[in-house]
Amino acid sequence: MTKYLLLKHYRGAPAPVNDVPMDRWTPEEISAHVQYMRDFADRLEQTGEYVDGQALAPEGTFVRYDGTGRPPVTDGPFAETKDLIAGWMVIDVDSYERAVELAGELSAAPGAGGQPIHEWLELRPFLTEPPTITE
Amino acid sequence: MDEVLLRSLTPRVLGILVRRGADFAAAEDAVQDALIDALRVWPVEPPRDPQGWLVTTAWRRFLDATRADAARRRREDRVDEEPEPGTASGADDTLQLYFLCAHPSLTPSSAVALTLRAVGGLTTRQIAQAYLVPEPTMAQRISRAKRTVAAVRLDQPGDVATVLRVLYLVFNEGYSGEVDLADEAIRLTRQLAAAIGTDHELGSETAGLLALMLLHHARRAARTAADGSLVPLAEQDRSRWDTAAIAEGVEILQAALARDRLGEFQAQAAIAALHADAPTAAETDWVQIVEWYDELVRLTDSPVVRLNRAVAVGEADGPRAGLAALATVDDSLPRHTAAAAYLHERDGDLATAARLYAEAARQATNLAERDHLTRQAARLNTLR
Structure with missing residues (x-):
């Protein structure tokens, strides 16, 4: 079993095929999209492949240490940030092929006109613990 | 087996152990062990005296743990094997536990967790589930909280206002899991209101908080659509509101208001009661609601209240008046x-x-x- 992170981007991924901002969809199209995402997660829970999923607010802050006795420095949000994560889902699957299959399904979530968004999702394998048997 | 009944005995049993000389942290662990024993044993052998059973079992658990400890630390002589039954009232014990678990030295998240475990009788696992954190994280949070309050004496009068804020948080920020935190918050607030009585300086505010919870809880079924989306107040199907909860909330609120010790929870409950009272959204008495918001601004001077007031003004006096009121509110809210x-x-x-x-x-x-x-x-x- 390998865990994969499915990353959804606000910015930084190539443009999807069906590229219409959500507030330009109809309310029914939004509902259909939300339902699709919910059903997808439910199905993965039933197959025993779902681990976690969270959405992130678009605006964050950069923080760094600024020396002893000084408060951390904060900066941002940066309008020019090229890569902005919108949320993630963690899945635990048997193979890379299965992970790709699931990411493909998630990317087919309906958008404007009820058509699949074809959104680019980033698939990143987790680094795991070393195996016990190595030879 | 009625798990809620079982849990409702928690504060009394814990209070008895503490009065017998057990320190709070050890007694709390022992009660938690006894509750888990009860969940296992009671369905097979229902006890004739549930509270007595819990006290006996928890005390035995406490002695076992203390003896194991004593082997290392030699302190068993602090514990009386056959203690006299305590004499102070159960209500006082319960009240002191609320104070301890919401002690001002605790952070809000610690106070919430400790209250749910020591007063509410929930297991660490249930609390962890409710707040979507791993069980060891929640266990650690609870044991740190117990260490923080270890030196607090249980016979000092506590801060009711802090307790009310903790219960408000439990009601407002529950997430998931097998225990319904809104129900649990209502149960704990009801129990607190009974223990505190109406003569206490903050008795009316405690009742106000209970009324506020009941009135909001009454709308719960109507608040989300079948697909999980939010339904705004004006669009809710009011026939799905829980009329029994509304009636109880209104009755509790009226009795509290009659005692003439107004506070923010009573004022918030009054606004919820005015919404509950309107057969349709169009019939809402917005003028009175604005008056209650004025009262809330006077009581709290909170920017969030000013924001909500602006929306109410928009309903009472038209959207232009609402926008004018909103213009005076911090727009970063x-x-x-x-x-x-x-x-x-x-x-x-x-x-x-x-x-x-x-x-x-x-x-x-x-x-x-x-x-x-x-x-x-x-x-x-x-x-x-």
């Missing part, structure tokens, strides 16, 4: 943009409203609100 969008829509400026709804969706702090606000923007954009 969460929901400020959403309120502005709503008032602009009511004022007929759909383009501005749609733009502001989309902006409010980007600022939303939870998914349900974000989806709701995006739908509002989409609805207006579809109309135009």
